[in-house]
Amino acid sequence: MPRQPSQNANPEPPIFRSLGLGALVQQLEQDRFYSVLDLGPARSASLNFWSGYASRLTVVDFYRSWSDEGFPRPAEGDSHVPLFSGLLALPPGGRFDIILAWEIFDYLDPEQIPDLVRCLHDHCERGALLFVLLSSAALIPATPTAFRIIDRDHLLYESSGGAMKNCPRCQPRDLARLVPGFQMFNSFLLRHGMQEHLFVWRGTEDACPG
Incomplete structure (x- = not known):
């Protein structure tokens, strides 16, 4: 259950327990x-939290970058990798131990x-952890929630409110093919309808050697 905001204050966004973050x-x-x-928007509370664990924190608001470009797509049949790599603009050789994808997968097509x-x-550093949230609801906000x-x-949960869209409702059994190179480490279905998944990087044949 979410924490209740103070009766004397303006309504605050709900706070939910996160078993996945705790497992990470x-x-x-x-x-x-x-x-x-962090592939979501920067939040000072999150920056403060990671200051106790991280020597380097890189924030790339992937969805916002894609939106600002007008949601471009490659030619039919072409890979999104060059496009998405350009939006991420990660430095060559930059490697991470923890990747926070948040709810981005709910706003992408399966391919x-x-x-x-x-x-x-x-x-990805060896054994890197990938944290993913997926909604089990029929409808989700038209733009991703900020966590x-x-x-x-x-x-x-900072929801944009207002307009809603259909949720793809990705099933856990589908995740193995959607996250190549990663293996499911832990998975949680929370009472408020959110799934939290933690993956560990195992590497793939097409990944550059580290």
Whole structure:
């Protein structure tokens, strides 16, 4: 259940428990700092949270970048990899231990998801963790929810509100083919209808050697 906002304050976005984030943090070693790639919008609370774990935090609001470009698509039959790589604009050789994809997959077509994941292959450290959220609801906001990390067990959901769209309702059994190079590590179905999935990077034949 979400935390309740103060009766004297303006309504605040709901805060929900996050079993997936908690599982991710459990994998982190003490006295070690990590490189983190956040594919959502920057939030000061999240930046503060990662300051205790990360030596480097890179924020790339992927959906916003794609939206600002007018949601371009490649020619029919062509891969999205060159397009998505350009939107990510990650530095050559830059590698990450943790990748926060949040709810982006719910806003991509099924054939686009593996291409986005392939853009990350050359930027994954050995054993990198990928955190993904998927909605089980029939309808979702027309634009992705922004997630603010409150603590290792709670996320605040900043929904755009207003217009809604159909949710693709991706099933866990489909995820293996949608995230090439990654293996499911942990999965949670939360009471408010959100799925949280944690994947670990195992590498693929087409990934550049590290």
